[in-house]
Amino acid sequence: MQTYEIQRQVEYYEADTTGKLSLPMILNWAVLASKNQSDDLGVGQDFHLERGLGWVILQYEVNILRRPKINENIKIQTCAAKYNPFFVRRPFLFLDKNDQEIIRVDSIWAMIDIENRKMARLPQDIIEKYQAEKVKKIPRIPNPAQIGHDEPFEENDYHVRFLDIDANKHVNNSKYFEWMQDVIAPDYLLTHEMTYINLKFENEVRLGHNIKSQVNLGDNYSKHRIMVGDVVSAEAEFEWRDNTAT
Amino acid sequence: MQTYEIQRQVEYYEADTTGKLSLPMILNWAVLASKNQSDDLGVGQDFHLERGLGWVILQYEVNILRRPKINENIKIQTCAAKYNPFFVRRPFLFLDKNDQEIIRVDSIWAMIDIENRKMARLPQDIIEKYQAEKVKKIPRIPNPAQIGHDEPFEENDYHVRFLDIDANKHVNNSKYFEWMQDVIAPDYLLTHEMTYINLKFENEVRLGHNIKSQVNLGDNYSKHRIMVGDVVSAEAEFEWRDNTAT
Numbered sequence: 001m002q003t004y005e006i007q008r009q010v011e012y013y014e015a016d017t018t019g020k021l022s023l024p025m026i027l028n029w030a031v032l033a034s035k036n037q038s039d040d041l042g043v044g045q046d047f048h049l050e051r052g053l054g055w056v057i058l059q060y061e062v063n064i065l066r067r068p069k070i071n072e073n074i075k076i077q078t079c080a081a082k083y084n085p086f087f088v089r090r091p092f093l094f095l096d097k098n099d100q101e102i103i104r105v106d107s108i109w110a111m112i113d114i115e116n117r118k119m120a121r122l123p124q125d126i127i128e129k130y131q132a133e134k135v136k137k138i139p140r141i142p143n144p145a146q147i148g149h150d151e152p153f154e155e156n157d158y159h160v161r162f163l164d165i166d167a168n169k170h171v172n173n174s175k176y177f178e179w180m181q182d183v184i185a186p187d188y189l190l191t192h193e194m195t196y197i198n199l200k201f202e203n204e205v206r207l208g209h210n211i212k213s214q215v216n217l218g219d220n221y222s223k224h225r226i227m228v229g230d231v232v233s234a235e236a237e238f239e240w241r242d243n244t245a246t
Numbered sequence: 247m248q249t250y251e252i253q254r255q256v257e258y259y260e261a262d263t264t265g266k267l268s269l270p271m272i273l274n275w276a277v278l279a280s281k282n283q284s285d286d287l288g289v290g291q292d293f294h295l296e297r298g299l300g301w302v303i304l305q306y307e308v309n310i311l312r313r314p315k316i317n318e319n320i321k322i323q324t325c326a327a328k329y330n331p332f333f334v335r336r337p338f339l340f341l342d343k344n345d346q347e348i349i350r351v352d353s354i355w356a357m358i359d360i361e362n363r364k365m366a367r368l369p370q371d372i373i374e375k376y377q378a379e380k381v382k383k384i385p386r387i388p389n390p391a392q393i394g395h396d397e398p399f400e401e402n403d404y405h406v407r408f409l410d411i412d413a414n415k416h417v418n419n420s421k422y423f424e425w426m427q428d429v430i431a432p433d434y435l436l437t438h439e440m441t442y443i444n445l446k447f448e449n450e451v452r453l454g455h456n457i458k459s460q461v462n463l464g465d466n467y468s469k470h471r472i473m474v475g476d477v478v479s480a481e482a483e484f485e486w487r488d489n490t491a492t
Binding site for chain 2: 011012013015016017018019022024025028031032035070156159161162163165166167169172174178181182184186189207208
């Protein structure tokens with residue numbers, strides 16, 4: 001199993017108002033680690049784009065013990081742990097300078113045919129570079145709990161902006177986390193720290209789309225949904241810790 | 247004159263859909279260079295916050311020859327060039343790996359009393375650390391041209407989000423550039439490259455504010471205004487180059 005490591009320092013513009021690494025940046029750094037590994041193994045974007053294939057992330061699970069502070073140095077380790085003909089499971093460990101694990105991200109990836117946006121079989125010559133373990137069934141991440149039909153929710157409108165689109169011509173994954181976090185009142189965000197996130201992507205949003213970020217907020221627990229019209233684009237559940245109690 | 251240099255590599259999440267460093271990131275990197283210089287000189291944020299003082303940027307002027315691409319390595323050089331009792335003028339040079347200048351940022355800074363948000367005299371023991379040249383009058387950056395009373399404009403609404411606020415508890419300066427760029431149609435943004443920006447801050451926007459980003463777009467030239475209700479928050483002019491012609 002090829003493990004790979006990158007090092008990052010938290011800069012002020014990567015932190016939120018608490019002075020700690022923002023939620024979207026956690027995901028950006030995870031994806032950066034996997035991108036750099038793919039580039040290093042010679043199977044980066046140029047390589048698979050030539051065959052009309054692209055990687056997509058289907059689901060994220062994030063466990064946060066603590067978020068690193070501005071100026072803190074962090075290592076992010078990753079590997080393509082397990083694969084079957086269609087899916088890869090890829091964990092990410094965020095370690096502080098004492099090699100203590102502070103964040104763990106798990107993720108399920110697939111490849112799609114860029115043209116028709118349909119799932120594609122993972123090419124053997126690409127996947128074997130990562131020296132991942134071939135398995136029959138990829139261990140699944142449980143589905144996030146859904147906002148029930150009879151449950152109340154609050155919602156905000158967001159517009160997909162020009163800068164939400166990255167060089168892949170798609171909405172940067174981390175933007176979903178921003179929309180999901182932003183719909184919660186600042187008073188709550190400033191007194192609570194997220195400890196767990198499970199987010200599953202369902203349907204792509206595109207430049208110019210108007211989306212609704214919906215939340216049902218309970219006791220240190222929230223359920224989220226991103227809607228484009230009547231279509232569910234993503235669902236998630238978050239767990240929170242009361243900051244003021246510690 | 248103390249010059250200072252940082253090095254950065256353009257990561258995928260710092261680029262826009264063109265694969266080049268996004269406009270807000272140009273400003274974030276400039277501010278990072280000056281922040282790191284202040285920290286290194288022992289007059290960083292902790293030092294001036296203790297006296298109830300904070301740096302604010304009043305105006306930016308940006309000349310863009312070309313924006314660096316994903317994976318490109320860039321040096322950013324800065325110094326506090328000139329100061330008088332109230333203002334500092336600070337240039338930033340972005341150099342590529344051949345030491346060619348690709349972006350030049352100029353900026354005017356002042357210190358404010360955090361409590362009453364009023365301008366403060368620059369403390370001698372702080373400013374002397376930068377070994378800047380003391381002058382009577384700071385060379386001014388011309389005011390950006392304004393959208394005239396009789397001129398038409400288009401506008402979009404934006405809401406100040408939780409993640410727009412940085413650890414200084416204020417809207418990150420670079421967000422103004424995002425709002426100003428985003429109001430222009432994607433078709434234009436994808437066929438034109440900005441070459442010059444002059445942005446002047448007038449009144450702070452705050453978390454939860456609804457702002458209007460207004461633009462009068464002419465021939466490779468645009469005038470911008472950020473409004474909070476009837477109050478002008480910032481004004482700017484941009485120059486553009488037609489990408490499709492080259």
